[in-house]
Amino acid sequence: MTISFAVYDGLAKGITAEKLSEIHKLSFQGSVEQVWTPAEISSLLLNPDTQVMTIWQEAQAIGFLMWRQAREEAEILTLCILPAWRTQGMGSQILQEFYLLAAKNKIAEIFLEVRENNAPAIRLYEKNAFKAMGQRKNYYSDKDALIMKYIMK
Numbered sequence: 001m002t003i004s005f006a007v008y009d010g011l012a013k014g015i016t017a018e019k020l021s022e023i024h025k026l027s028f029q030g031s032v033e034q035v036w037t038p039a040e041i042s043s044l045l046l047n048p049d050t051q052v053m054t055i056w057q058e059a060q061a062i063g064f065l066m067w068r069q070a071r072e073e074a075e076i077l078t079l080c081i082l083p084a085w086r087t088q089g090m091g092s093q094i095l096q097e098f099y100l101l102a103a104k105n106k107i108a109e110i111f112l113e114v115r116e117n118n119a120p121a122i123r124l125y126e127k128n129a130f131k132a133m134g135q136r137k138n139y140y141s142d143k144d145a146l147i148m149k150y151i152m153k
């Protein structure tokens, strides 16, 4: 199994907003999370501070991580892995690859918001050294958000 990564600022060869939207939809199926349409994804990526890293298994994109950088801080906007590829370390691999890129981009801190009952995601972030920093009440329609932060080593 060959795993590879690619980073796009804007949409480039190899990936489309339609494909990212499809992965997002399949990944969040069954959750109350709103699916990002291709138009929403294109619009997010029009911002030069927003980038996306995809994870590939051979020629198949199996997940992605999207973030926004503001000076030395990055916010993870979403991270998703297709259901068929879960619990095989793919989430950790893309996060670790992102840490390498973050170091190159002089990012000092990474933060994110996660639904407080999203156990797989919270486990993944904790395993990769994110710490819970607090809560944001009623952030999601049905739940509070947990704010988590990773300080670059």
Ligand SMILES: CC(C)(COP(=O)(O)OP(=O)(O)OC[C@H]1O[C@@H](n2cnc3c(N)ncnc32)[C@H](O)[C@@H]1OP(=O)(O)O)[C@@H](O)C(=O)NCCC(=O)NCCS
Pocket (backbone or CB within 6 Å): 027, 028, 078, 079, 080, 081, 082, 085, 086, 087, 088, 089, 090, 091, 092, 093, 112, 113, 114, 115, 118, 119, 120, 121, 123, 124, 127
């Ligand atoms: C969260 C998500 C990205 C995890 O991806 P993944 O590839 O399965 O993650 P990994 O295989 O690297 O797992 C990392 C850790 O999380 C744990 N984990 C993963 N899925 C889990 C689950 N369903 N229940 C409990 N723990 C889980 C793993 O066991 C692993 O810890 P371990 O090595 O100690 O066992 C994936 O479940 C997903 O795409 N979910 C839907 C989208 C989502 O909620 N994204 C987060 C938005 S903030």
